Amino acid sequence: MDKIRRNERMTAMMKILAGAPNRIFTLNSFCEMFGSAKSTMSEDVDLLREVCRSFDLGEVETVTGAAGGVRYRPLVSRKRAGEYIADLCEKLSGTERVLPGGFLYYSDILSTPDIVNRMGEILASEYGSCDPDFVLTMETKGIPVAFATANALGIPLVIARHSSKVYEGSAVNINYVSGSGSIETMSLSRRAVRENQRALIVDDFLKGGGTAKGMVELMREFNVSVVGMAFVMATTSPQKKRITGEKSLMTLSVTEGEPATAVVRPAAWLSDLPNGD
């Protein structure tokens, strides 16, 4: 076999690392793949790290220790996140997407891969340091963005259902008060999570917070701690939600009138720049 050049090694490594965010690959696995010495691979990794930094493409990290190796983490700065979300808000604002009852149509946004992946990377950048074991969402609309967040964090997704299903096995059901005031059921398979794990809640929409509070209670039943709660869209009214400490990407208010107009804005925390970036 011809000797493999540095640019070939680096390109292949980038593809492999970025295709599995947060998963640790041993240097040895790359040494075997390319037939290179460990010192050469270390240099390659240093260069990869530099490229990702220069072009704002995320982070390549070396993890030391017995289970050590290299991993890639998407990392979107708040500045870039804020700009991206601001563009999205512009698309969603106006009269065109307002539905009868003051609802906003944005299901298309919630299932367009480019957009969903970017939102997932933003949320993963924000919550990676909370070290969640899995992402929890409540069916249905938030599943793609919750999946993208789980993917960017390299952890599983867990989906709570409205009712228990025969193909989920024995389940824990709880009742909760929904936004409309009705009593609803939330169900999760016993096999889905383990005690003492850490959950990151991700969902598409936050109004009163009833469903989110239900998810928190569901996690309590499993002895799982909730380390963060994130939503794509939060209504400005009611201002007081049934949960606290959550972050949303956008806020929504719909002004009455003929026609009604949606005002969608990036959430305030996106303009905080805690890391000096």
Added chain:
Amino acid sequence: MDKIRRNERMTAMMKILAGAPNRIFTLNSFCEMFGSAKSTMSEDVDLLREVCRSFDLGEVETVTGAAGGVRYRPLVSRKRAGEYIADLCEKLSGTERVLPGGFLYYSDILSTPDIVNRMGEILASEYGSCDPDFVLTMETKGIPVAFATANALGIPLVIARHSSKVYEGSAVNINYVSGSGSIETMSLSRRAVRENQRALIVDDFLKGGGTAKGMVELMREFNVSVVGMAFVMATTSPQKKRITGEKSLMTLSVTEGEPATAVVRPAAWLSDLPNGD
């Protein structure tokens, strides 16, 4: 600014291209990013193509014409797909995952990003040439794999619901006969798809085919043609489904007994090697 080296350009391009499969990036956008001449970028692209081939990492394609540029496509050969699915089948077979009623627990598999992304790439490799405009799934369990397939194809995901929702706007509802023989409703927002588009159906489970047939009928209401149907798991019984022409990744039969045992096998088409690979 220092001159950007080839290995830096190639690494950054790989990350950008592979992060947005099937999306066309113009050579000019890369020229601007790196401050390089078009001829240099063309050479880089040729090298990228070679690296992807050598390491079986998918395809980098040059698209000619006015809307031309470069794109990346995940491409999993049937051989590799078959091997991957065979490993998965082994995990799923046996007594541990069988639930009362002969159901199989595999919700965890359906929401583990690594596995789901791989299944999405396999299905995208199989159906890319059918040129679908969007992926259609029916809530809930198939959403992650349908999303991963849509992502790998660079097209939107569309999710049909069990009932119409206020935040989806006006919708088309159809009734269909489910596996258990009951009449169920399937609903899709009018805004979700346009006439004359091409749909690829992706779902998690195929037994009798009632839900799948419902999706086909739903598409007919929208004047959309179905160019393919793919499922993660199909039961071996009943052998005759209400649809034809579908592909599943795995087949499932549960043998009676104490305890009952699941036999999960890779689907037959995965061992056909039509492209000589």
